Amino acid sequence: MGKQRVLSGVQPTGNYHLGNYLGAIRNWVEGQSEYENYLFVADLHAITVPHQPTQLASDTYTLVALYLACGLDLNHSTIFVQSHVSAHSELTWLLNCITPLNWLEDMIQFKEKAVKQGENVSAGLLDYPVLMAADILLYQADKVPVGEDQKQHLELTRDIAARFNHQFGKPDQPVLKLPDPLIRKEGARVMSLADGTRKMSKSDPSELSRINLLDPPEEIQRKIKRCKTDPVRGLTFDDPERPECNNLLTLYTLLSGKTKEEVAVECQDMGWGQFKPLLTETTINALKPIQEKYQAITEDKSYLESVLRDGRKKAQAIANQTLAQVKAALGYTQPL
Secondary structure, three states: OOEEEEEEEOOOOOEEHHHHHHHHHHHHHHHHHHHHEEEEOOOOOHHHHOOOOOHHHHHHHHHHHHHOOOOOOOOOEEEEEEHHHHHHHHHHHHHOOOOOHHHHHHHHHHHHHHHHHHHHHOHHHHHHHHHHHHHHHHHHEEEEOOHHHHHHHHHHHHHHHHHHHHHHEEEOOOOOOOOOEEOOOOOOEEOOOOOOEOOOOOOOOOOHOOOOOOOHHHHHHHHEEEEEEOOOOOOOOOOOOOOHHHHHHHHHHHHHHHHHOHHHHHOOOHHHHHHHHHHHHHHHHHHHHHHHHHHHHHHHHHHHHHHHHHHHHHHHHHHHHHHHHOOOOOOOOOOO
């Protein structure tokens, strides 16, 4: 038996923060040798909401460089750009034609984002869960790393695959593999520095809500110094009345490498004036090697381009095979 295949992607939109790192990228790095990893820049997803065309390419290179700077090993991980593999778009259309509209209208994230966009909401925003399904199913992924907020989309992917297999496959020969979620409990949801009840997000208009992976030390210090806290002395985990306290202790736990029990004892008698400098120093030290490696990688653009060329070739080999199987099951003729 070979290694199980893991597939995941991140949009090239804006700065990447501790939530992205602790909730996704670091998990991939730590477990990458256990799996056959396909990790992509989700640039097709990036245009489902208004975007800056002048930034899309540079943000794509930034994300690839950060993947590598964070420790992704090309011996275990294939990195590629979604739009470089045309099978993603083609399979999306084919799956659109078997996906009931009401399945998409029930997606929680669509409802939330559609309210914000009003009359400007695009068909792409409604349809991007089908694109996400195509991303996953093209590579016959065994597992998909997802946060709790993305589990609904993975369930939709499984529903679409099951529907396709039922309608066009054979009982003993399914065309598409149903993927399972790969969820790490710790760090799966890193919360905002401005509101411990909301997830840390690139889309939050306040820069003070997040620590970006490329923030310089003085910016990290400023953000932690100004982050939301409470007036209670003594720091504890899991108190529903103190979401910010729980979030900051969790960040310290994840960045320091200490256990939750060790941190609980260390911080139980601390005030914020003592804890914030500790969290600041720990965060700066944790991000320093990433920032140094990122700087070295971005100075050699030809290297980044070679990584993406190799990644595209490897991804296309698998994606095009799956696409051909899907088209054959649907009854399409083969290219002459």
